[in-house]
Amino acid sequence: MSRRMRLLISAIGLAALAWLVLAAFDRLLSLAQRYMTLPEALRIVIAVILAIFLIAGGGVLWWLFGRHPARRPVSAPDRSTLETRIEAVSRLGGDTGDLSAELRELDRRRAGERVYVALFGDISTGKSSLVAALCPGTSPPSDVLGGTTREVGHYEGQLPDGRPLTLADVPGSHEADGEAVERMARDEVLRAHAVVYLCAGDLSRTQAADVRWLGDFGKPMLLALNKADQWTDAERATLTARLRTQADGIPDTVIAISAGGTERFTRELADGTIEQVQRQRRPQLAPLYDALDRVLAPGAEGLEAQRQNAVLAGLHQKTGEREAEVRAAEASRIVTRYSRRAIVGAMAAVAPGSDLLIQGVLAAGLVRALAALYDVRVSDVQVEELVRQARLTLRTGTSIVLAIAGNALKAFPGLGTLGGGVLHAFAYALVFDSLGKALAASLAQCQTLDQRDATDRMKDLLQDEDGSRLRRLAALTSDALRNKDAM
Template identity: 30%
Template sequence: MSTDNLWRRLRGWLSAGPAGPVATPRPRVDASGPARVADSLRSLLDDPTIPASVRHELASDFGRIESMLARLERGELHVAVFGRVSTGKSALGNALLGREAFSVGVLHGTTTDAEQATLDEARHDGLVLIDTPGINELDGEAREQLAFEVAEVSDLVVFVCDGDLTREELDALNTLAATQRPLLLALNKADRYGSDELAGLLAHLRLRVAGLIRPEDVLTTAARPAAQRRVEVDAHGHERVVEQARPADVAALRERLLAIAAHEGKTLSAINAGLYAGRLTDQVSARIAQTRQAVAAKLIRHYCLAKGVAVALNPIPVADLLAAAGLDAAMVLQLSRVYGLPLTRSESGRLVAVISAQLAALMGAIWGMQLVASALKGMSAGLSVVVTAAAQGALGWYATVLIGRAAERYLIAGKSWGEAGAKRAVADIVASLDRDSILREAREEILKRLKSRRG
């Protein structure tokens, strides 16, 4: 199932309305939706058809699904905090938490990995903050990639800026919006602006992110306001400048996050988990397909060699072709088991007959050459027998490649030739293969086997 289809299906489970852009009103929650997603995650984790080798290769992804299932069952909402370095991302997280949970520095690179801590004021609501590296770090791609990977497993993104958005920030916002995560924009360091200037900047930002972020989700914060300076005069008339720290102003953002967690937390977590599970399912399917194709390729080559040598060694004209047909049917039978769609012997024979009929119509000249070579083999002597036999065996090899690949396509499509039918499918296989290179490899391999037997 594609990501878009999965998204629509999840929206159907979790809401009363269709999916829409991030900036549209969010759906009403269907209480059964998260439970259905949780059941889906358990089914994926417990699927007995997934090979152990694929589970091992994707161990970290399956571990992430287990983590998502656990947090879905706990009702947690994970929030990633993004932005450029020096916009105050980590400071904002600390202000929301009410403690120094994340590293804060004035230079680039203070946040080098994802960190998370439960929000104190929302402990029972299960809100979790995730700090991320700055998107414009000097070592660029690695940290930016880490940030976007964190976004994939977060339910909500708070993007932090400290002024008008740069081109880099807008690009990042568009990329994040494409992940289908709801976005909030926090204009931090709001204490640096006068009231009129701040109101104008806020209105400007709402216009720039229209369609990506709803107006009510563009908020101002001051995670670490500059100290307030005042002049004090002592008893002797001496003046001194005193700096008085000001408390952080993140109340509006905190209230917005708590409201989202209370009303939409389970829905967002379920949607995110379902989307990630959909991507993992696609990866699992791709890995299984790769494994099956590798096994099928070895199997087809094994039967090509067996058929090529059998045809070359059989001294009775035409009879060798009948024996070769039996090998093709056996090969198709084995291929059907590789792809988990086992055929009976009669079904396998009928499939070979259908493919062979299409090949005969497409390549009558080649089959004519094969019959002539079969007749010549019984009348030749010495090395010419070996050469002629190798030529005939190579043609048998090539025919087996075509039959194997055509049968493989039929099985991958779920025992179907598709709308275009068998003729088109077989023609596509013929067109996709390099006949000369296959025949050359076949002749060389068969000659080597025949000369070895003669010796």
């Protein structure tokens, strides 16, 4: 379209818009004039109706766009599904002791009916000091003076109305090299009915992420600005307001408290001697007691469903990681088993092309075994199609495979002593290893049999001349051929 044409259309558009605005304005003016001529009583009624419509419309808009979208807690699989998965991991030789122990702890706490509150936050935000202040009857955690907490500890306390509660003190987060203890802290947080997240100032990016992480589990959470004694009233008010914004409405409430902690100073006595003094600061915990009283009102039973959901969600993630590990190890065993058979099959070929037939059956067996391992249902048609695709991939890659096999024969002279046909056998080791590894990786990632993804990965692996891989396959070929009768 020419520039002049575009200008003309824009001008017409603008003129039409101006005409519409003027017409609307004119209509509004005449309505207002007519409104002014109405009797006063009628004017008031119309004004009230209009106001109601405006307020209701505003309310609907706010409801639609202004509210924070309700956060739904992360979904977790049910307990029996998880148990079945954990058993499967165990059958594959994975260590599942901690996973089963977590399930037992879930039951133990449910039966105990005590309310658990976990303290959570960065190092030195005052978690252990808060435990000491909330549980004056018990001996304070030994490391309050000494420094940082390295283990999860449980302490018995109570709310002002006498309701008992168990406090969990945990190691602080985001310490350098503290991943293991931090994992321990997070696991404990998932086991609690409610969480107090402590900070000692504005939330950093990682702290805000921790608050969001907590929010995902949907359990009651208080955000407590500790060490409030360090701020003036005005500063405290500004800080808590900022924390509310930074926490994005996730915590049930944001409060400012003083856990107390110990302070040390020197003082001069009348005789001129200087002494070191160490004393407890006065805790200010009233807002915390109020908030705990409120969020713990449903009691252990009322908060159990969210607690269980959080524990199961955590277990779901851990079980998933464990599944991936044991499946990868088992996939590797399966691939080796089939590669050995393919090596022997290549040597056992008696008629032209018969090895292809043997290898086709083996390849289908490999695909089925890997699909079963990754719990992916496959039909015979899908298996045949994948084997066909793999053959097509091979047809274009034969020269590469043979070249790699030839180089391996030169690089590992021991292979040469195995006699004729070994080049062929090594090529099959390479092909089966590539197909198996490609398919296992694809199944793990896609959770389904994706022909294209698997063959693309196979193409890459067929060309992979990584030294340690070739050495492993050379050893496998040599071993399979020397012990072929033991197969």
